[in-house]
Amino acid sequence: MNKPLSDRDFAPLHRRGFLTGVGALVVAASLPAGPRVARAAGAEFAPNAFIRIAGDGKITLIMRDVEMGQGIWTGASMLLAEELDVGLDQVTPEFAPPDEKLYASPVLMTQATGGSTSIRGDWEQFRKTAAITRSVLVQAASQQWGVDAATCTVERGTVHHAASGRSATYGSLAALAATLPLPADAPLKPKETWKLIGTPQKRLDTATKVNGGTVYGIDVQVPGQKVASVAMCPVLGGKLRKVEDVAARKIKGVVAVLKLDNGVAVVGDHFGAAQKGLDALEIEWDLGPNARLSQAEIVEGHRVASRGNGIVAKAEGDAPAAISGAAVKLDAVYQLPFLSHAPMEPINCTVHVKPDGVEVWCGTQVPGRAQDEAAKAAGVEKAKVTIHSHMIGGGFGRRLEAEYVGIATALAKQVPYPLKMIWSRETDIRHDRFRPYYYDQVSAGLDAKGRIVGWTHKVTGSTVMARWAPPGMKPNGLDPDTVECAEETPYEIPAHHVSWVRHEPPGVVTAWWRGVGPAHNVFVVEGFIDELAHAAKQDPVAFRKPLLAKNPRSLKVLELAAEKAGWGAPLPKGVGRGIMLENAFGSFLSVVCEAEVAEGGDVRLRRIVAALDCGQVINPDSVKAQIEGGLVFGLTAALYGEITLDKGRVQQSNFNTYRMLRMNETPPIEVHLVDSSEKPGGLGETGTAAAFPAVANAVFAASGRRVRTLPILSNAKVG
Structure with missing residues (x-):
């Protein structure tokens, strides 16, 4: 997931600052104007820093962004x-500790990935911080040699002075650099001098993942640890009434049975014993x-709620009037189901509650919130909780x-x-916090030439923002995530009205899921655009x-x-191409899906072509x-993904x-990149959001059956 704010909330950074240590140069995130003299802070790493250069030359990047398979550490x-002029192999990333003041994302305004x-x-921020660090190290060398800094060059972390033939490594210069005044700014390298940015590089985390060296949260081994398997009440809001554990305690390796208000756990010497013990509980x-x-009640609740007046997100022109007078009118209801995150690494966490504090080992996208939860449960001050962060085997918003x-x-x-x-996998899926159910009503009108004259879009669903990040709510009560990519589409529409009806269904907790608002709204907008193209008797691209x-x-x-996919080229019977377009997360993406729909309704994906800026x-x-x-993740959900409830219990x-x-x-998936010098956009969720309308529109092109309700396949049939 994951995402609290839109690209419009991305503000440029203006402040930077520094801290240094004896024998090591440490650079922090914010750089206040004017020079400062760095102060000795001990040989240990100071937590308000991103860069550490040790006397032995080791360069450490303290990463506020969590690595969960997306490649951000690389x-x-x-x-x-x-900007440091070092090799990628010379940088070692490490997890940042929980610290909202120092490691809050400049986009999300909280320490979260x-x-x-990212x-x-x-x-x-990272380039500027590195550039300033480089300038200080060069200044240290020039002062040590009594030469002009402008006559020095850097290569792979070594400063050279060609005229005198002298050179010095960053490590040998770190102690001196830590005593020098630090500039408020330093020029960034021109693009034409880049050696790394824009080039394909092997990921830093690949080798240990291949050889088994990566330690995920589920791999943690702490001396003396035991393992607990948990059963939570199968219905949200329920409680544990009683438990009979005589049979469980007789199982070899079972150590204890622990109770919570809404759950019970069996502790074993290993997971197998714990799980067997759990199965033996009554x-x-x-x-x-x-x-x-x-599930029927949940869907009906959304349908009834959708009759209400929503909070207005956008009102340009008089869309209802324009539609009323249009030559062609079209109305549709789109529905998207609850979805589980279902990461490959299920939920796990290792905790040791000691007399003097609490230690926690886990994978988390929000280390500060993990610290808060542990402190609250243990009844200790937050400062007494130590978080040991680990690689995450898939987050997708679950570990937000x-x-x-x-x-x-x-x-x-x-x-x-x-x-x-x-x-267990079953517990992980049944007790997830789910992507909201959405019930969307869209209407539009076309003039006699097939041009859009008006468009209305009413979203009905729950808000994650109000629970997770209340300050992100608009003053009028609008959750901006619920209308992202519906409020602002790629298209020029003369009369456009978008609103949101808040509806909180019982029995579930909703959460951000990879693709967040765009994964829902791009499906609706691009599906409906496709419907309008068909109603106008026009090619969807044209x-x-x-x-x-x-x-x-x-x-x-x-x-x-369209060009790379061969748009318009003949296809066999039962095969169709669907296209979509999105502006989301600061990136621009178009995807063509080629799919085959058999007479019985089975769908086979033949080819995906993506163009990305x-x-x-x-x-x-x-x-x-x-x-x-992202496309595979989204295609999975589009075809199969659905969480349903019966008697309050998750059925999957x-x-x-x-x-x-x-x-x-x-x-086969092809990705074609547009060469651009614009600031980077986001990628983690971009492909996921694109998958839903691309495959849905392809199914229509192949079969003539419009997909307005997901998942596309139910019992392997289009319906």
């Missing part, structure tokens, strides 16, 4: 290495007020939530040893082009995707991988009932 290290914001936040639940809740850290801590508080809590006269970057990717590319290999991975439990797109079902 991309950020490339930015740093470029999400919303496709490179957008790092782009200026549990009686008080299922609470949602025990009779059905930290309630599981509180649950693990509440269990660990009951025992004297370190306790690792692991959720229909879009006149609407993009003021959006050249979108027009370019649309034309590029994400501004300045950092690592083209990573860019393509992000789009490919594992990958047999919550289907993934399999390798043999995944089509």
